[in-house]
Amino acid sequence: MLNLEIITPRRLLVHEEVEMVEARGELGEFGILPGHIKFLTTLDVGEIRYMKGGRTRHLFAAGGFGEVVDDRIVFLVDTAEFAEEIDVDRAERTVKWAESALREVSVDSSEYRMQELALLRSIARISVASKKL
Amino acid sequence: MATLREIKRKISSINSTRTITRTMKMVSASKLRRAQDELEKIRAYAVKIEELTGRVIANVPPESHPLLTEREHIKKVLIVSIASDRGLCGGFNVNIGMKAENFVAQNRDKYERIAIYAVGKKVKDYLQRRKVEVIKDLTEIKKVNKGLVDSIASDLIRYYTEGEFDKIYLEYTHFLSPVKQLVMFDEFLPIKASHIYEDTEYLYEPDKNKIIEKLIPRYISTKIYFAILDSQTSEHGARMSAMENATSNSGEMIDNLTLIYNKRRQETITNDMMDIVGGAEALRGT
Numbered sequence: 014m015l016n017l018e019i020i021t022p023r024r025l026l027v028h029e030e031v032e033m034v035e036a037r038g039e040l041g042e043f044g045i046l047p048g049h050i051k052f053l054t055t056l057d058v059g060e061i062r063y064m065k066g067g068r069t070r071h072l073f074a075a076g077g078f079g080e081v082v083d084d085r086i087v088f089l090v091d092t093a094e095f096a097e098e099i100d101v102d103r104a105e106r107t108v109k110w111a112e113s114a115l116r117e118v119s120v121d122s123s124e125y126r127m128q129e130l131a132l133l134r135s136i137a138r139i140s141v142a143s144k145k146l
Numbered sequence: 147m148a149t150l151r152e153i154k155r156k157i158s159s160i161n162s163t164r165t166i167t168r169t170m171k172m173v174s175a176s177k178l179r180r181a182q183d184e185l186e187k188i189r190a191y192a193v194k195i196e197e198l199t200g201r202v203i204a205n206v207p208p209e210s211h212p213l214l215t216e217r218e219h220i221k222k223v224l225i226v227s228i229a230s231d232r233g234l235c236g237g238f239n240v241n242i243g244m245k246a247e248n249f250v251a252q253n254r255d256k257y258e259r260i261a262i263y264a265v266g267k268k269v270k271d272y273l274q275r276r277k278v279e280v281i282k283d284l285t286e287i288k289k290v291n292k293g294l295v296d297s298i299a300s301d302l303i304r305y306y307t308e309g310e311f312d313k314i315y316l317e318y319t320h321f322l323s324p325v326k327q328l329v330m331f332d333e334f335l336p337i338k339a340s341h342i343y344e345d346t347e348y349l350y351e352p353d354k355n356k357i358i359e360k361l362i363p364r365y366i367s368t369k370i371y372f373a374i375l376d377s378q379t380s381e382h383g384a385r386m387s388a389m390e391n392a393t394s395n396s397g398e399m400i401d402n403l404t405l406i407y408n409k410r411r412q413e414t415i416t417n418d419m420m421d422i423v424g425g426a427e428a429l430r431g432t
Binding site for chain 1: 187188190191192194195198202347348349350351352356357360361364368371
């Protein structure tokens with residue numbers, strides 16, 4: 014079993030024993046099973062999944078760090094939500110808003126980068142929300 | 147000697163002061179509860195980030211990041227003093243000011259320059275009055291948010307990396323209980339490995355330096371955020387117990403004055419009666 018902790022600056026989301034964890038690092042998706050090597054990664058915007066007793070839970074997570082040491086996994090993420098908690102309407106509104114904003118601002122401005130990130134986050138939120146139990 | 151009416155006026159004035167201090171105590175108590183909740187929310191994250199940063203930087207040479215590299219000659223020192231804008235909270239602001247002042251007094255000969263980065267109006271005023279250099283002050287802080295914390299963090303990182311300061315201390319009040327708070331005075335930048343090398347050589351993704359580059363700013367802003375929340379919690383706690391004391395002191399004063407008032411009143415009555423009896427005796431004699 015793996016001991017999984019998912020912590021954000023706002024709250025402790027998950028602290029339990031699980032069988033398998035999958036998440037999205039900067040270099041792509043990775044999975045963790047018991048006996049994993051000591052591992053430290055940055056996290057990208059995307060999904061964290063963990064399996065426990067044949068059930069899979071999905072979370073949206075954006076940015077942060079993941080550490081694996083001796084079957085203990087700690088994800089320190091900037092923001093994270095369970096799939097069930099995601100406000101899909103709001104995410105869809107943000108997508109529309111960001112898309113229109115992206116057409117207006119110049120490609121290399123910081124505003125563009127901000128909107129692009131907002132768009133990525135919202136798309137990821139919507140995709141995670143579609144997997145709720 | 148105070149007349150009866152003067153004593154009575156004084157009693158009622160203290161009574162209204164007591165009403166105010168009691169209300170302030172209750173307001174602080176509810177603010178304290180909220181601040182404690184906020185502090186609890188971030189505690190787990192802050193502790194883990196600190197542990198993680200400690201482990202990671204114990205595994206890298208200090209030259210690998212400018213914020214880890216200790217300067218050979220320390221000439222210019224900055225103290226980040228976190229207190230509050232408002233008074234009526236016992237020694238809360240003064241304790242922070244005094245510790246910084248003492249540090250300046252003790253190390254004046256050692257360093258070329260010691261400056262303060264003040265968070266809160268009271269601590270800024272206190273140190274400026276004592277001719278300590280305040281390089282920047284943040285006052286009128288309504289809400290502690292990411293923007294505020296990030297701006298402090300980027301100021302500090304800039305000061306250090308541009309060589310304006312060679313060492314940065316962080317000073318704030320740590321909350322233990324509503325009646326007990328502790329002034330913390332810690333070395334902040336450069337970041338020191340909290341423990342000696344331990345064997346946690348990781349598999350890094352994407353690579354060690356990229357992770358350190360992301361982790362260090364995150365560590366710095368988390369630490370600042372936590373220190374400010376800790377300080378605010380302490381402030382409410384300090385104000386609550388200061389007001390609690392004020393309330394019970396006014397109670398005592400009212401009791402004392404009431405006693406004097408009653409004694410004085412009785413005296414007057416006795417005197418009046420003596421006069422009447424004396425007068426009656428005198429009349430009977432004729």
